[in-house]
Amino acid sequence: MKIQRLIKMANDISDFFNAESDKELAAEGVKKHILRSWDPRMRKDIIAYFQQDGAALSALAKAALAKLNTNNID
Template sequence: MQLEKLIKMANDISDFFNSESDKELAAEGIKNHIKRSWDPRMRNQIIAYCQEDGKDLNALAQKAVQKLAS
């Protein structure tokens, strides 16, 4: 899948969870959503992107992907 589409999807998911006042809980929700819904290749691609650069992911999406990587 194109990386740009994965970035947009991750940012869209984080926009949904951003209404949660507890940002740790929001990041955990994003992580769980990606873990349940995304193909392993998609997850690996967004993790690699976040570890290499990640500049186009918003801060909450970055936090969630970092949690996903660990």
Template sequence: MHIEKLVSMANDIADFFNAESDKEIAAEGVKKHIQRSWDPRMRKAIVKYYQDSGEGLSPLAADAVKKLMEMG
């Protein structure tokens, strides 16, 4: 899967959770969704992309990917 598609998917998930006023809870929701729903290769690719530049990720999506990265 192309990284552009993963970025778009992460941003779409973040758009859904963005309605949550507490952005920490929203980022946790995005992270959990990615953990549950994405194949390990997809998770690894988005983390690597975030580490390289993260360009195009919304702030909420980037925060969620950072949390995903921090958990190992």
């Protein structure tokens, strides 16, 4: 899957969870959604993008990916 599509998906998920006033809880929601719904290859690709640059990701997407980055993503 192209990285631009993954970026859009991560940002769209973050937009949904951004309504949560507690941003830590919102980031956890994004993380859980990605873990539950994304194929491991997709997770690896978005984590690699986040680690290399991540400029096109929303702040909430970055916070969620930082949490994913510290976990086993397989």
